[in-house]
Amino acid sequence: xxxxxxxxxxxxxxxxxxxxxxxxxxxxxxxxxxxxxxxxxxxxxxxxxxxxxxxxxxxxxxxxxxxxxxxxxxxxxxxxxxxxxxxxxxxxxxxxxxxxxxxxxxxxxxxxxxxxxxxxxxxxxxxxxxxxxxxxxxxxxxxxxxxxxxxxxxxxxxxxxxxxxxxxxxxxxxxxxxxxxxxxxxxxxxxxxxxxxxxxxxxxxxxxxxxxxxxxxxxxxxxxxxxxxxxxxxxxxxxxxxxxxxxxxxxxxxxxxxxxxxxxxxxxxxxxxxxxxxxxxxxxxxxxxxxxxxxxxxxxxxxxxxxxxxxxxxxxxxxxxxxxxxxxxxxxxxxxxxxxxxxxxxxxxxxxxxxxxxxxxxxxxxxxxxxxxxxxxxxxxxxxxxxxxxxxx
Numbered sequence: 001x002x003x004x005x006x007x008x009x010x011x012x013x014x015x016x017x018x019x020x021x022x023x024x025x026x027x028x029x030x031x032x033x034x035x036x037x038x039x040x041x042x043x044x045x046x047x048x049x050x051x052x053x054x055x056x057x058x059x060x061x062x063x064x065x066x067x068x069x070x071x072x073x074x075x076x077x078x079x080x081x082x083x084x085x086x087x088x089x090x091x092x093x094x095x096x097x098x099x100x101x102x103x104x105x106x107x108x109x110x111x112x113x114x115x116x117x118x119x120x121x122x123x124x125x126x127x128x129x130x131x132x133x134x135x136x137x138x139x140x141x142x143x144x145x146x147x148x149x150x151x152x153x154x155x156x157x158x159x160x161x162x163x164x165x166x167x168x169x170x171x172x173x174x175x176x177x178x179x180x181x182x183x184x185x186x187x188x189x190x191x192x193x194x195x196x197x198x199x200x201x202x203x204x205x206x207x208x209x210x211x212x213x214x215x216x217x218x219x220x221x222x223x224x225x226x227x228x229x230x231x232x233x234x235x236x237x238x239x240x241x242x243x244x245x246x247x248x249x250x251x252x253x254x255x256x257x258x259x260x261x262x263x264x265x266x267x268x269x270x271x272x273x274x275x276x277x278x279x280x281x282x283x284x285x286x287x288x289x290x291x292x293x294x295x296x297x298x299x300x301x302x303x304x305x306x307x308x309x310x311x312x313x314x315x316x317x318x319x320x321x322x323x324x325x326x327x328x329x330x331x332x333x334x335x336x337x338x339x340x341x342x343x344x345x346x347x348x349x350x351x352x353x354x355x356x357x358x359x360x361x362x363x364x365x366x367x368x369x370x371x372x373x374x375x376x377x378x379x380x381x382x383x384x385x386x387x388x389x390x391x392x393x
Contacts, residue, residue, distance in 0.1 A: 028172035046122030075106030075241030222338025332356030346375030
């Protein structure tokens with residue numbers, strides 16, 4: 001297949017539209033089902049690069065959940081706890097939780113509001129347990145290096161048979177120079193072939209220099225995720241999965257706040273107040289996600305007021321007070337934080353501390369690096385300067 005005609009581009013009025021290889025070679029993909037669109041392919045190709053690099057960096061199967069050309073979640077295949085299975089809505093599944101299934105459950109479950117209608121990328125051949133999880137989520141499509149026959153049949157049943165399924169050649173290597181056009185003008189640059197591994201975090205600039213291997217893996221997940229996230233961006237990671245991604249903000253502190261709030265929401269979902277919410281049996285998972293998001297936020301009365309709670313709960317839950325939420329969040333520890341460019345002020349570290357951050361990786365290079373380092377030292381954090389920016393546009 002040398003080209004693939006698309007229904008339209010980013011928007012329905014942008015026609016004609018297609019993907020093709022500029023050198024006339026065959027495309028490195030096969031569309032096994034459905035008809036992926038322009039944005040689907042952008043999500044697929046960026047997501048595939050991300051999971052391929054996560055697998056290379058950690059040696060574990062990886063998955064990502066993309067929306068609008070940035071990851072909503074990314075993870076490697078670490079085992080899920082019982083609580084994690086519950087907050088990711090997979091605790092009722094009678095399946096073998098393979099490493100790949102664990103990776104996708106983490107990637108899809110970290111920010112379920114943003115992942116609704118995602119495009120999935122998997123580093124490994126899609127197995128039946130992973131397909132079983134995907135089958136009941138609202139999703140636009142998937143890209144993987146292959147599919148087990150039964151897994152492929154499960155996925156083909158989604159969206160009344162129209163689910164987008166792409167197989168990519170895992171041995172495909174792109175040209176070292178990449179191009180794109182804006183306003184009829186061609187931009188050309190060398191591909192970002194930067195390899196992120198343990199050595200990437202060798203320059204530790206804080207007083208605390210204790211960086212365990214699991215934290216190095218989490219920092220690698222953060223930085224590789226940022227490599228494919230629209231900048232400015234920061235990423236919070238814990239236990240092998242991104243738990244908060246702030247993408248495309250003009251201000252670094254706004255990135256840190258946005259991603260930090262998402263990380264806080266991920267942890268609040270694990271609190272007894274949320275785990276024990278008395279949902280009605282007929283309330284679907286997506287509606288439960290919406291209710292939880294309201295319940296743990298500032299607009300909790302939208303779901304707790306008379307006439308609203310009855311549609312979701314069997315009895316009216318107590319308000320989850322700000323003091324109770326803060327007390328629970330203070331028990332979160334061991335979180336890693338990556339930034340695609342330097343932190344200009346220590347206020348980013350102050351905000352990160354409130355979300356349990358213990359490990360930080362950033363390029364460094366601010367005229368206020370000393371202030372940022374001092375703030376890390378105040379909290380006993382470990383911070384590595386990578387010396388390399390990871391902007392993605």
